[in-house]
Structure formats: C-alpha cells, structure tokens
C-alpha cells in the first residue's frame with residue numbers, strides 16, 4: 253500500500269526537517285534564519301518553503317547539505333526544496349494593513365489549513381506547534397482523568413524518584429528526559445503520575461496537544477485504520493502531538509505491526525522534540541517479544557520505577573483520598589486498612605470507598621469497630637487467598653522448578669535461594685508461625701526459617717532486582 257501524504261503530513265515534512273536542523277545549527281543562526289520559515293506547499297517532489305523576504309534566499313545554499321541529510325535521514329519523498337518570498341508565492345497569505353496576514357486561501361489540497369487564531373503574526377507563521385485545526389483535537393477527546401494531578405499524588409520512598417522525574421518532565425517537556433519510562437506493579441500509580449504530567453504541561457502551555465493512550469487502544473485503533481485504509485489519519489493523529497503518554501506498553505508484546513508503527517511514531521515525535529512518556533509493568537529489558545530497536549529507544553531517556561508504598565505512605569494516601577471525599581478518617585482506621593491491604597493502592601482505595609459508602613448507608617460514623625465489621629469480608633478474602641501452598645506454587649513457577657524441590661533436603665544455590673524467598677513470603681503474607689513454616693518446607697528447624705527470612709530481608713534492601721522479583725510475586729499472590 254503506498255503512503256499518500258495528506259496536508260498535515262506534508263506540513264510536517266518541513267517541521268521535521270527544521271527539528272533536525274535545530275540540533276545541528278547554532279541557536280542564533282537557527283532563530284534568525286530558519287525559525288521564521290514556514291511550509292508553503294508541495295508540488296510533486298518539490299517542497300516549497302516560505303521565507304519572509306529575499307534576504308533569506310541564501311538559506312538554500314548555506315544549509316543545502318544539512319537539509320539534504322535531514323531529508324535522507326527522515327526518508328522523505330522530496331527532491332528539491334524551493335524557498336519563496338510572499339511575493340513569489342501565490343499561495344502565501346497576503347499582508348493586511350495592520351501588518352498581520354489574511355487567511356490562507358484553501359485552493360490547494362496540499363495547502364495547510366489555517367490556524368484557529370485566523371491571521372498569522374509577524375509576517376510568517378511561527379515555527380513550533382502545528383496549526384491546531386490540522387491536528388486531531390486531543391482537547392475534545394479529553395482522555396485525562398481530572399483527579400490525576402500532582403497535588404493528589406502522595407509521595408513516599410517508593411515513588412519519590414519517579415515523581416521527581418515526572419515533575420521535571422512536566423516543567424521542561426522534551427528537554428529534561430525523553431522518553432520518560434515509568435514502570436511498576438499493578439495499581440502503583442503509573443497512570444496517575446503520567447496523567448499528572450499531561451495536566452501540568454497543559455496548565456503551563458495551554459496550546460499543547462496532549463495524547464494519553466493505552467497500548468491496547470493504540471493497537472486497536474491501528475488495526476481499525478489498517479482495515480479501513482485510514483493509516484494516514486492514524487499517523488497524523490499520533491505523530492503531531494506535543495506530549496504522548498502511552499500506558500501499559502507491555503500490551504504491544506508480540507504485535508509486530510503495532511510495534512513497527514509505534515517505532516515510527518516514536519521517531520517522528522522524538523525527532524521533532526516532542527515529549528514521550530511510557531508506562532509499563534516491567535523495565536524495558538524485561539519486555540519480552542519486543543523489538544530490540546524499540547527496547548533500546550525506551551532506554552534513551554530516564555527509567556524510573558515505582559515501588560509499593562510503605563505503611564506510612566499508605567496511611568497518607570488513605571487520608572488524602574478521604575479528604576478529597578470530604579470525609580474524616582480517624583488515624584486508627586487508616587492504619588487498620590493500610591496494614592491489612594497489602595500493596596495495591598487501587599485496592600486500598602476500594603476498601604475506603606466501601607467503608608465510606610457503608611457508613612453513609614447506615615448513617616454511622618467511621619470508627620475502628622465499624623471498619624473492622626464492614627471490611628471483614630474484604631480483608632478476610634485477601635488473607636484467605638494466601639496460604640503457604642500458594643506461595644510455594646508461585647515461587648516454584650517463578651523459578652521454573654517443582655514445588656517438591658523446595659521441600660527437599662537439597663542445599664544447592666538454585667534451590668536454597670527460592671526456598672528462602674518462599675519462607676520469607678510465608679512469614680510476610682500469612683499468619684503461620686516459624687515452626688509451622690519450617691514444617692511445610694520439609695521439616696526445617698524454626699531457626700533455619702528465621703535465618704532465611706533475615707537473609708532475604710537484608711538482600712532485598714541491597715539488591716534492586718531481587719526486590720522487584722519479590723514485589724512481583726507479592727502482587728501475584730495478593
């Protein structure tokens with residue numbers, strides 16, 4: 253299928269060439285000579301670029317090599333670039349008496365649509381953001397949850413680094429870290445944090461076009477567009493945003509065509525200095541069934557993980573949520589919920605919502621006794637689900653071994669480490685005593701169990717990978 257460029261895609265040609273030139277030319281020359289230039293139109297393979305006056309004609313000679321290099325690198329179907337003044341270019345907007353420009357006549361299919369502001373300023377359209385009407389209207393298709401703001405996000409030791417990175421990106425999109433790759437377990441706040449970036453950029457730069465999309469939606473839209481031969485509009489839609497927030501990227505695993513498309517979307521945005529934020533349930537190097545060229549791009553910027561919240565952070569999250577519901581939550585109740593709901597913040601919120609609804613329905617105040625009664629089943633289910641057998645099964649599966657091996661008298665390292673992890677999890681996630689745990693691991697003495705737990709506890713603090721493996725198993729279990 254051949255790619256027929258639309259007005260927006262063609263307009264994007266010059267914007268993309270400019271973005272490439274901006275990286276190679278000193279700032280002052282770029283601002284003086286290139287920034288005031290603007291796409292005019294395309295005739296066959298001739299790209300017409302508007303310049304403010306004849307003084308700019310030398311651009312063609314002076315930057316010929318760099319322009320050609322950008323065209324080659326970007327793979328654009330352009331043979332010549334022609335620079336024209338408004339007088340030479342019949343399609344150029346006519347100067348109005350007030351010095352502004354009259355609207356661009358839309359007599360050419362290739363002519364860019366006029367910007368929403370109507371007249372362009374300064375004699376030439378500003379390089380930078382694309383005219384808004386020619387882009388997909390991400391504002392109307394608002395996909396950001398209004399609640400997911402930085403202010404509503406509780407910062408604790410597990411998410412401090414990721415939050416600082418997200419704030420830096422929101423303050424200096426495409427300049428701080430590009431891409432920003434956030435990863436962490438289920439319900440840890442990745443979506444919240446990435447959407448907070450979107451809100452914050454929007455607050456600072458009202459014109460910015462922010463796209464939030466899940467890996468699944470990106471895939472489905474692409475499949476639809478392939479089916480109905482609308483790939484051009486798909487590309488225009490995703491390659492012209494100022495900030496792309498793509499959630500659950502792991503969904504693209506094994507989907508070659510979608511990865512290919514995303515690869516080009518990524519390149520187009522990165523080359524045009526647009527910000528990309530990616531969220532995933534695992535780090536790039538663990539994204540199986542992903543092309544290496546994509547995985548390596550994910551590592552270009554900054555990778556930040558989000559670890560499960562500690563008890564204090566969970567209490568603070570509950571109090572913040574209660575506050576936003578204008579509900580008073582006593583500390584002992586917050587502590588009770590936080591210590592019984594293990595890691596997932598979404599479940600933590602679920603428990604609070606249930607408690608608030610229950611109290612409002614029964615017309616009673618929130619107290620510890622009420623919480624214990626109302627959340628009994630919710631908490632019981634969490635505890636009931638986790639037994640030493642399920643822990644053994646999960647650990648064995650994770651390390652590719654049989655459950656029986658965990659119980660054998662085998663002290664090889666391949667068996668000892670998973671066994672120690674399983675004992676550690678049994679202590680953390682069940683009510684079982686040390687002797688009971690020992691019994692279930694082939695009759696180990698309780699001091700052996702104690703030693704195993706202490707060892708993993710210590711190693712977990714020092715070894716980030718081990719910590720993540722354990723967190724993952726904890727999530728699976730709860």
Ligand SMILES: Nc1ncnc2c1ncn2[C@@H]1O[C@H](COP(=O)(O)OP(=O)(O)OP(=O)(O)O)[C@@H](O)[C@H]1O
Pocket residue numbers: 404405406407411436437438439440441442443444445533569597598601
């Ligand atoms: N640190 C936090 N402070 C306040 N709320 C939080 C925090 N972390 C998570 N939440 C809340 O928990 C819920 C789940 O968070 P979110 O959807 O962002 O998680 P996620 O990591 O994207 O999960 P998933 O992997 O399932 O998509 C949201 O309502 C979010 O507001």
